[in-house]
Amino acid sequence: xxxxxxxxxxxxxxxxxxxxxLEVKAGEVHAIMGPNGAxxxxxxxxxxxxxxxxxxxxxxxxxxxxxxxxxxEERAHNGxxxxxxxxxxxPGVSVTNFIKTAINETRKAKGLEDMxxxxxxxxxxxxxxxxxxDRKFLSRSLNEGFSGGEKKRNEIFxxxxxxxxxxxxxxxxxxxxxxxxxxxxxxxxxxxxxDNAVIVITHYQRLLEYIVPxxxxxxxxxxxVKTGDASLALELEAKGYDxxxxxxx
Amino acid sequence: xxLKDKLLSSYVAFENDIDTNSDIxxxxxxxxxxxxxxxxxxxxxxxxxYTSLNSVxxxxxxxxxxxxxxxxxxxVRKYFIHDIDAYKLVFIDGKYSSFLSETTHDTFDxxxxxxxxxxxxxxxxxxxxxxxxxxxxxLTSLNTAFANEGAYIYIPENVEVEKPIQIINFTxxxxxxxxxxxxxxxxxxxxxxxxxxxxxQSLTSNPVLTNSVTEVFAAKDATVDxxxxxxxxxxxxxVDNSYIEQKSNSIVSVHTFSFGGNITRNNxxxxxxxxxxxxxxxxxxxxxxxxxxxxxxxxxHIEPNCESHQDYKGIYxxxxxxxxxxxxxxxxxxxxxxxxxxxxxxxxSDKATVNAKPQxxxxxxxxxCSHGCTIGQLDDEALFYMQxxxxxxxxxxxxxxxxxxxxxxxxxxxxxxxxxxxxxxAKKLGVDIGFDL
Numbered sequence: 257x258x259x260x261x262x263x264x265x266x267x268x269x270x271x272x273x274x275x276x277x278l279e280v281k282a283g284e285v286h287a288i289m290g291p292n293g294a295x296x297x298x299x300x301x302x303x304x305x306x307x308x309x310x311x312x313x314x315x316x317x318x319x320x321x322x323x324x325x326x327x328x329e330e331r332a333h334n335g336x337x338x339x340x341x342x343x344x345x346x347p348g349v350s351v352t353n354f355i356k357t358a359i360n361e362t363r364k365a366k367g368l369e370d371m372x373x374x375x376x377x378x379x380x381x382x383x384x385x386x387x388x389x390d391r392k393f394l395s396r397s398l399n400e401g402f403s404g405g406e407k408k409r410n411e412i413f414x415x416x417x418x419x420x421x422x423x424x425x426x427x428x429x430x431x432x433x434x435x436x437x438x439x440x441x442x443x444x445x446x447x448x449x450x451d452n453a454v455i456v457i458t459h460y461q462r463l464l465e466y467i468v469p470x471x472x473x474x475x476x477x478x479x480x481v482k483t484g485d486a487s488l489a490l491e492l493e494a495k496g497y498d499x500x501x502x503x504x505x
Numbered sequence: 506x507x508l509k510d511k512l513l514s515s516y517v518a519f520e521n522d523i524d525t526n527s528d529i530x531x532x533x534x535x536x537x538x539x540x541x542x543x544x545x546x547x548x549x550x551x552x553x554x555y556t557s558l559n560s561v562x563x564x565x566x567x568x569x570x571x572x573x574x575x576x577x578x579x580x581v582r583k584y585f586i587h588d589i590d591a592y593k594l595v596f597i598d599g600k601y602s603s604f605l606s607e608t609t610h611d612t613f614d615x616x617x618x619x620x621x622x623x624x625x626x627x628x629x630x631x632x633x634x635x636x637x638x639x640x641x642x643x644l645t646s647l648n649t650a651f652a653n654e655g656a657y658i659y660i661p662e663n664v665e666v667e668k669p670i671q672i673i674n675f676t677x678x679x680x681x682x683x684x685x686x687x688x689x690x691x692x693x694x695x696x697x698x699x700x701x702x703x704x705x706q707s708l709t710s711n712p713v714l715t716n717s718v719t720e721v722f723a724a725k726d727a728t729v730d731x732x733x734x735x736x737x738x739x740x741x742x743x744v745d746n747s748y749i750e751q752k753s754n755s756i757v758s759v760h761t762f763s764f765g766g767n768i769t770r771n772n773x774x775x776x777x778x779x780x781x782x783x784x785x786x787x788x789x790x791x792x793x794x795x796x797x798x799x800x801x802x803x804x805x806h807i808e809p810n811c812e813s814h815q816d817y818k819g820i821y822x823x824x825x826x827x828x829x830x831x832x833x834x835x836x837x838x839x840x841x842x843x844x845x846x847x848x849x850x851x852x853x854s855d856k857a858t859v860n861a862k863p864q865x866x867x868x869x870x871x872x873x874c875s876h877g878c879t880i881g882q883l884d885d886e887a888l889f890y891m892q893x894x895x896x897x898x899x900x901x902x903x904x905x906x907x908x909x910x911x912x913x914x915x916x917x918x919x920x921x922x923x924x925x926x927x928x929x930x931a932k933k934l935g936v937d938i939g940f941d942l
Binding site: 418 | 884886887889890891892893894895896897898900901904905907908909911912
């Protein structure tokens with residue numbers, strides 16, 4: 257599904273990713289953990305196509321196709337979804353209309369007609385129930401005045417609507433209380449299939465109790481320095497990151 | 506010959522040509538003398554600091570176009586809000602088109618100024634209202650001097666006009682350049698209600714200069730909603746002088762949608778003569794190329810306990826320029842006034858310019874007056890967010906701009922007008938998306 261080789265990237269001439277390798281296959285859940293400033297969010301943004309970064313070396317392939325030159329919307333049309341750490345507030349655009357526009361623009365890019373209104377409504381109903389989202393919430397301006405938990409739940413709602421192949425959850429657990437965390441994790445788990453893949457970026461092991469990863473990677477100083485199974489996350493939780501840094505010396 | 510001289514020398518012939526009563530003659534003559542001494546406004550006048558008419562005044566305008574250019578309904582249908590049943594007052598090159606119009610004299614009058622100015626039936630209303638609140642400034646005086654044709658609307662007490670009234674001025678380009686001076690009078694009596702849609706539309710790319718004056722009187726408890734659609738050809742310039750007087754408990758709203766044209770100047774003046782009045786002034790301006798729009802508003806709070814709400818949104822691309830000059834005057838007697846003014850602008854290009862100038866003159870001490878003015882750019886983070894969800898940059902920008910302007914659009918009461926404006930905005934922004942936000 258996703259294959260990243262020797263990825264090096266910088267922002268304002270400051271090197272952030274320094275030769276990162278990662279392979280994610282369909283049906284897998286990968287967790288990327290690491291201390292602040294390791295480059296976790298940078299990696300997520302680069303896969304999604306944010307143009308603040310300069311890729312100085314390496315490749316990003318999605319299903320065998322190099323996507324590193326594609327516009328963010330083209331990557332989205334190819335099935336990349338990023339759940340933002342800080343979802344942007346868009347006053348004046350309702351959640352419903354935003355997701356309708358997103359779905360229909362994606363369909364347009366694939367040469368399909370707009371989704372019939374009836375199907376759209378049905379899908380919105382199903383997916384909002386899955387995320388335990390109140391209907392009133394859907395007519396509010398996107399993310400405007402939403403609590404941290406509402407924003408994150410709304411991200412996963414959009415993910416459910418867009419049915420991506422590769423979902424990257426950037427710190428989706430931050431700002432969530434335990435109930436919201438359970439709802440969000442439950443949503444992600446229901447959407448998981450053998451045909452899609454999930455990358456969970458997180459500081460803490462907490463979310464991984466609910467979304468159990470097949471692989472856990474530790475990102476440090478722009479590289480993946482250690483890879484293990486779910487137990488690695490527990491070890492990190494107990495021991496912190498310092499022991500890994502020391503291992504590297 | 507310079508335009509001013511041309512106007513001055515044609516005046517006698519104009520007056521001789523029309524059948525008129527002596528009162529109007531006096532008003533015209535006075536206005537003519539006024540214009541003769543004032544001339545056209547220049548940038549030396551504070552109120553015209555950012556808008557120069559020089560380039561527009563250079564054209565050799567035909568003042569009284571007489572070549573008939575027939576137009577078919579099919580040619581102009583798109584300029585009507587044709588989904589709604591409406592009264593229509595249509596003028597072609599300044600002349601009334603009975604063929605395209607739909608007037609009425611049933612219980613209320615939707616008809617012609619030329620008739621109102623001459624027929625005895627309308628004498629009382631004309632005496633009471635014609636040229637009573639129009640300023641004696643240069644361009645209004647010029648219009649008054651040549652006042653002859655336009656819309657005459659009289660709504661008696663307690664009448665709720667169910668259909669909107671569309672006033673459309675077409676220019677056909679039968680002359681190399683055309684100058685028009687429509688004169689409208691709208692009188693809405695006690696507890697009456699009317700909705701008006703106004704449009705100026707050039708059908709060719711020959712230059713047009715329109716100097717329009719509209720007087721609106723809203724009596725006690727009256728409701729008047731006016732929608733001005735300005736989406737004209739790039740060679741067409743417009744000076745819209747509107748004067749609105751309100752009595753107690755009346756509500757008047759004016760929405761000005763400025764999307765096209767060469768130079769557009771909106772002089773919108775509200776005078777509140779009563780208590781518990783609400784005046785609503787809203788505008789969406791979306792410009793590109795070298796277009797220029799100048800919104801010059803005045804709300805004069807004369808008596809206590811009244812409100813005014815101004816909300817103007819502007820989006821400027823390329824080398825377009827915008828001006829917002831919003832003046833609020835609160836008389837000493839006008840205690841408990843609530844006056845709000847908002848002017849938000851987005852610049853899409855480094856070469857676009859906005860000059861915003863709120864002016865508050867407050868002589869009362871127990872009032873709430875606020876004004877807020879912003880000039881910004883589209884949020885890159887929001888654009889990336891939208892792209893990430895599959896919405897291409899162009900469509901994302903359009904959606905952001907539409908959402909930005911939507912606070913104005915959502916107060917439009919006629920759904921067909923709202924839809925039309927949304928369509929014009931989508932076309933203007935080059936996207937094909939339905940904005941049902």
